Amino acid sequence: MQSIYAPRLRTERVIAAGRVLLAAGSLFAIGWDPSALIKHAATAYSLMLGYFGYSLLVALLVWRALGNLRLPGLLTHLVDLGFFSVFLYFTSGPASPFFAYFVFALICATLRWQWRGAVWTAAACLAAFAGVSFYFAEVLADPSFESTQTIMRVLYMLVVAGLLSHLGRHEQRTRQEMTALATWPPLSPATGGAGFRSLVEHAARTLRAPQLVLSWRRGDDPRLTVLRYQDGTSSPVASTSGFAAGLAPPELATATFLVPDAEREARAPVLLHRGDRLEPWHGVALPAGLRELLGAGPVISVPWRGQLASGRLFVGGRPYADADGLLLAEVVTELMGARIEAALLLEQTREVAAAEERMRLARDLHDGILQSFTGIGLRVAAIRRQLGSRNAEVEERLAELQRLLAAEQRDLRFVLQDLEPPSQAGSDSSLESRLATLVPRVEQAWQLELVLDAVRLEEELPEELAREAYFLVREAVLNAARHGRARRVELRLAREVDGGLLLSIRDDGRGFPFQGQFDLATLAAMAAGPRSLRERVAARGGDLLLDSGPAGATITIRLPLSPEEKPQ
Missing domain, CATH: 3.30.450.40 (GAF domain)
Structure with a gap:
């Protein structure tokens, strides 16, 4: 099916009806006064009678058709042009009153093929009319030939062809615009x-x-x-x-x-x-x-x-x-x-549904796992008090277990606070506000110094990018505190020229088990480094550079403005 629908069947029916009326009217005109209009009355009348029968047959086939037409439009158009040229010759040539047939052919071509049909049919009609005019003027030397009349008819045909070409072009453009308006691409988040x-x-x-x-x-x-x-x-x-x-x-x-x-x-x-x-x-x-x-x-x-x-x-x-x-x-x-x-x-709607689901999950975690951790911690503390100092090794292991439970509780509380909507968490959704809230929480929970150096953004970041950047920073800082035993973490935030975001997290901890500089692809191939950070950055289409040494580690992350801007 063509992308631009053309009502071909209806067009052919209109043309067939016009052809029948034109042929019937011509028969009537010839029969009314043949001597005043034509020199070859009998031949012209026979031609018109045959054309009238042809027009009736075509009209019958077209009007009975329900789907594909058996007669192609180009074939009937060529038959019409051929008959009009011959009939023009037998009816006084360039002075024929049936010159209007060519106008009918121009209109039919415009209806069928828009402006292109009008242009090519006009060229064919002008060639046929010029040939008949030359034959009458030069070969037959017809004394009734009038050059002024011939020139005016040529000019008339050119003007009509130009107007019909414009009409066909306008109709085609309108149809294309209607098709484009009816086929808008889907848009969703x-x-x-x-x-x-x-x-x-x-x-x-x-x-x-x-x-x-x-x-x-x-x-x-x-x-x-x-x-x-x-x-x-x-x-x-x-x-x-x-x-x-x-x-x-x-x-x-x-x-x-x-x-x-x-x-x-x-x-x-x-x-x-x-x-x-x-x-x-x-x-x-x-x-x-x-x-x-x-x-x-x-x-x-x-x-x-x-x-x-x-x-x-x-x-x-x-x-x-x-x-x-x-x-x-x-x-x-x-x-x-x-x-x-x-x-x-x-x-x-999706954000509201996701927020409700996060709140439900936060309540379940708080009432379930977090309370269980609290209960386990209390039982471990009770066992330590009962043992006292009778078994130093067991007491040390219980103390280590208590510290692990406390650390897991802190991490879980961070997760629960991040699951809350900004209005309930007590801050807005901007990245700077979230990081400003994160700093005292991390410093109090892990007894470290977190230095935030954020170049104030001229424009707010998109919500999706701000949220993703916050989770990356939080994950990197907690990893430095938990696994790197860092006492100081420096965080730098800056907006790049292309609108992306540059994050730098530097700590003074023990670093990673490996040393050197590694990019995202190398870390993925080694299956080393912070897995969560790698996956988040890769999903966003960003870049990650990890520099690890005995005096600490530095993680540099570049995030594009939108995930689609990932370089190829």
């Missing part, structure tokens, strides 16, 4: 950034836009997500500082508008789309960051607002930047906004 990029690319193809920028934010969250489409691909924009002043001026916050030229915006008025009119507005409508992304040329901007998010679509470089383009851009923006809104709603 599971597809991640790739799903949003696919959405932007489909919108650009629908709008035939070489450049496109989609920006949105969730609710009252100041963080802005910006995706840019250019040269057939889309990618996230790392820095959104150019949009600090907003996506549009306050007076245009809910307006659809057209900027004739982004580079010379101040010289020409911005056109606001209100109802079915375009009204001028003077001022700067585009943010500075957008002009850098889209460059010169016309820009269409359409806002959208949902319950969970709002944003604006910017379309640049579109060849048809007019009222029709504004209407199509509004439809595309509404569809994109609905897809994004549905994906965010599904993500929110």
Whole structure:
């Protein structure tokens, strides 16, 4: 099945009905006054009678067909052109009143094959008409031949062919746009950034836009997500500082508008789309960051607002930047906004379900394993008191068991606190806030010094990246305290130029059983190093470098902005 549906059966039925009416009308005209119109009345009448029978047969076959047509449209089209050329010869040549047959052929070709059919049929009709005209003027030297009439008919055919070509092109483009609007790609949280990029690319193809920028934010969250489409691909924009002043001026916050030229915006008025009119507005409508992304040329901007998010679509470089383009851009923006809104709603539902499941698990662990550890610890303490100092070796082993139980209890309490939602844990969900809460907990539990050196981020990290980074830091710090016996751990956090995150955890402990520098691939091949860290970093598409020595270890982790940005 073709990706663009063409109603061929209905088209052939309309053409067949028109052919029958044209043939019947021609028979009537010839019979009404044959001498005034034609020189070969008998031959022309016989030809028209045969064509009328042919048109009835084709109409019968077409109207009885329910599926595939037995007669291809190209065959009947060639028969029509051949008959029209012969009939033109027998009816006064270039002065024939049946010149309108060629117009009928042009219309049929446009209905069947859109603008391409109109162009090729016009060429065939002009060739046939020129041949008949040359024969009558030069070979027969017909005294009734009028060059002015012939030129006007050629001009008339060219104009009709041009108009029909435009109509066919417009119909084909409209059908393609309707097909694109009806086949939007699915979007869900599971597809991640790739799903949003696919959405932007489909919108650009629908709008035939070489450049496109989609920006949105969730609710009252100041963080802005910006995706840019250019040269057939889309990618996230790392820095959104150019949009600090907003996506549009306050007076245009809910307006659809057209900027004739982004580079010379101040010289020409911005056109606001209100109802079915375009009204001028003077001022700067585009943010500075957008002009850098889209460059010169016309820009269409359409806002959208949902319950969970709002944003604006910017379309640049579109060849048809007019009222029709504004209407199509509004439809595309509404569809994109609905897809994004549905994906965010599904993500929110999943987050609520996951939070409830974490809380249930935390309660079960607290009431189960944690209470069991507490009970076991009390029983071990009671046994130690009963033994006293009668058996120093047993007493030392019991003391070691108590320390192990206490350490496991501390680790389990860390897990339980991390399972709580940010509102219950007493902090917000930003990475810096989580780490600031982690520092005193670790220092109190393990009697070590944890130094946090975080370069303040200009923009908040995505929630998924912040949560993943927190778990990596916590795991590395606890490993240094538990296994490395570290007394001091230095943690550094910085945002990279491409938007990713750089983590460095350095301790003064015993290091790992092996010494040297090892990257993620080497550690995986050796099956050595912190397994949990390796798996988390690899799943995220990041890099890990471990430097171990007798004076401690340093773990450097680089995390991309999104998992899809893993280098190949």
